[in-house]
Amino acid sequence: xxxxxxxxxxxxxxxxxxxxxxxxxxxxxxxxxxxxxxxxxxxxxxxxxxxxxxxxxxxxxxxxxxxxxxxxxxxxxxxxxxxxxxxxxxxxxxxxxxxxxxxxxxxxx
Amino acid sequence: xxxxxxxxxxxxxxxxxxxxxxxxxxxxxxxxxxxxxxxxxxxxxxxxxxxxxxxxxxxxxxxxxxxxxxxxxxxxxxxxxxxxxxxxxxxxxxxxxxxxxxxxxxxxxxxxxxxxxxxxxxxxxxxxxxxxxxxxxxxxxxxxxxxxxxxxxxxxxxxxxxxxxxxxxxxxxxxxxxxxxxxxxxxxxxxxxxxxxxxxxxxxxxxxxxxxxxxxxxxxxxxxxxxxxxxxxxxxxxxxxxxxxxxxxxxxxxxxxxxxxxxxxxxxxxxxxxxxxxxxxxxxxxxxxxxxxxxxxxxxxxxxxxxxxxxxxxxxxxxxxxxxxxxxxxxxxxxxxxxxxxxxxxxxxxxxxxxxxxxxxxxxxxxxxxxxxxxxxxxxxxxxxxxxxxxxxxxxxxxxxxxxxxxxxxxxxxxxxxxxxxxxxxxxxxxxxxxxxxxxxxxxxxxxxxxxxxxxxxxxxxxxxxxxxxx
Numbered sequence: 001x002x003x004x005x006x007x008x009x010x011x012x013x014x015x016x017x018x019x020x021x022x023x024x025x026x027x028x029x030x031x032x033x034x035x036x037x038x039x040x041x042x043x044x045x046x047x048x049x050x051x052x053x054x055x056x057x058x059x060x061x062x063x064x065x066x067x068x069x070x071x072x073x074x075x076x077x078x079x080x081x082x083x084x085x086x087x088x089x090x091x092x093x094x095x096x097x098x099x100x101x102x103x104x105x106x107x108x109x
Numbered sequence: 110x111x112x113x114x115x116x117x118x119x120x121x122x123x124x125x126x127x128x129x130x131x132x133x134x135x136x137x138x139x140x141x142x143x144x145x146x147x148x149x150x151x152x153x154x155x156x157x158x159x160x161x162x163x164x165x166x167x168x169x170x171x172x173x174x175x176x177x178x179x180x181x182x183x184x185x186x187x188x189x190x191x192x193x194x195x196x197x198x199x200x201x202x203x204x205x206x207x208x209x210x211x212x213x214x215x216x217x218x219x220x221x222x223x224x225x226x227x228x229x230x231x232x233x234x235x236x237x238x239x240x241x242x243x244x245x246x247x248x249x250x251x252x253x254x255x256x257x258x259x260x261x262x263x264x265x266x267x268x269x270x271x272x273x274x275x276x277x278x279x280x281x282x283x284x285x286x287x288x289x290x291x292x293x294x295x296x297x298x299x300x301x302x303x304x305x306x307x308x309x310x311x312x313x314x315x316x317x318x319x320x321x322x323x324x325x326x327x328x329x330x331x332x333x334x335x336x337x338x339x340x341x342x343x344x345x346x347x348x349x350x351x352x353x354x355x356x357x358x359x360x361x362x363x364x365x366x367x368x369x370x371x372x373x374x375x376x377x378x379x380x381x382x383x384x385x386x387x388x389x390x391x392x393x394x395x396x397x398x399x400x401x402x403x404x405x406x407x408x409x410x411x412x413x414x415x416x417x418x419x420x421x422x423x424x425x426x427x428x429x430x431x432x433x434x435x436x437x438x439x440x441x442x443x444x445x446x447x448x449x450x451x452x453x454x455x456x457x458x459x460x461x462x463x464x465x466x467x468x469x470x471x472x473x474x475x476x477x478x479x480x481x482x483x484x485x486x487x488x489x490x491x492x493x494x495x496x497x498x499x500x501x502x503x504x505x506x507x508x509x510x511x512x513x514x515x516x517x518x519x520x521x522x523x524x525x526x527x528x529x530x531x532x533x534x535x536x537x538x539x540x541x542x543x544x545x546x547x548x549x550x551x552x553x554x555x556x557x558x559x560x561x562x563x564x565x566x567x568x569x570x571x572x573x574x575x576x577x578x579x580x
Contacts, residue, residue, distance in 0.1 A: 007375055007378070008375070008379055011375060011379075014533070014537075015537065018534060018555055019548070021554070021555040022553070022555055023551065025554040025555060025558060026551070026554055038558075038561070039554060039557055039558045039561060040324050040557050040561065041324070041326045041327050041330075041557065041560055041561040043326070045326070045346070045561070045565065046326050046343035046564075048345065061348065062348070063344065063345070100212040104343060105344050
């Protein structure tokens, strides 16, 4: 029954190892909920926090022109913070099309 | 000549470049080609002369193919539309691509069959890009009639840059913006190739399967790595990977095709099938995977190379990497010679060519084969492969993207093995999801963890001092 070729053994080991990792991780997450945040990729890795991003970060990301980045920061300083992403439309230079792009770049905590 | 196919491909590509730079008359090229053909048939006995003439003929074939590809047929859709035109057209045809979307915008290509202008109907051919800001329920092959303005794109940039030229390389010259759903009228039946429709439907199903087991971000990255579907990749992740020079892991390439071939072959081996049957079935699976991932240049390159290697394995011949690589380039360029000016095509082939050419030389120069510690040898080989690819693509990336990223070498050493593991796990997830969905959930957790690790490593590398700089 265990007359496997070396390649088949490697595949079986890989599958078993993967399943074993999955079991261990799912148990660890059940025991400690904080681990979930470590295992699943967080939104901070894919988007910028609109209420915390600095001008230099915004400019270096090159997602908006420097002037517009300045206006976004000025608006945030004026209003203390953005309460929703929709508020970005209030900034001069952000129309419907640009907003569609920006809402996939920023997030609000 | 040991590498005749490679020589033919190189001369053919040279012909395309010549035809692009120098304005050669079509009939002049044909007359020279006829003369060369006559000379070649007379000089068939002298091997060297014959070879030179054949290579010249390949060059002229490249010139001719580029010239003829820019001449559109009389019934082409573009010939019915003027530059500044406000007419309402009615175009009938079928959807010839999968529906794509980004930033709330949806688009697909329509293969036109009939156009109606001022109540007069004409048969036509050619493709049309259709854009809209609502999601239509359309699949590949759906028969449609679209009503609206047709717009010809004009580029102010040079011949090979800009959006218009990008579309022209895909034989698309017209765009229709659809504002309302009533502009789209479905017609009964479906057209197109059934196999492509099935492959695209399978891709959509697998995408849903991945997103069922993983959170959005991880699902988007895995879909890009396994299925070549990049639409769910966040801008910041893509940008960060461009800066670290590892964006190639987010597209389906030779590496993925290799994994598919290896996995299929292994599964068939476990089923104790014969060698010939295994090779045939692996080749069929490679073709299906190529169609499923959208038949992009890197996938076509890898599929053709894979088929050449399988054929060599079938006929028990020694495959030549240069012949198979440049044979794949020739295959793509014969179908569409303008692909030579596409940055994706250039990067795909030059990176592989650079690895094949530089790696053995660098390995001999560094005396890596003398290293007895396996792990050090493995890391060293990774460094050299990464450095070879970086060296080969450095100029093209600097000229086109205005970025030089020295961190690329280090980033690839760390990220590529991780991406390999993620891709292998991704294929396992997809296969288990098809066979036994409960098991797929078990596999999804390690994948999510690995993707998190990959994104964190990439974020750290990009923040290193001197990691990248813009020109």
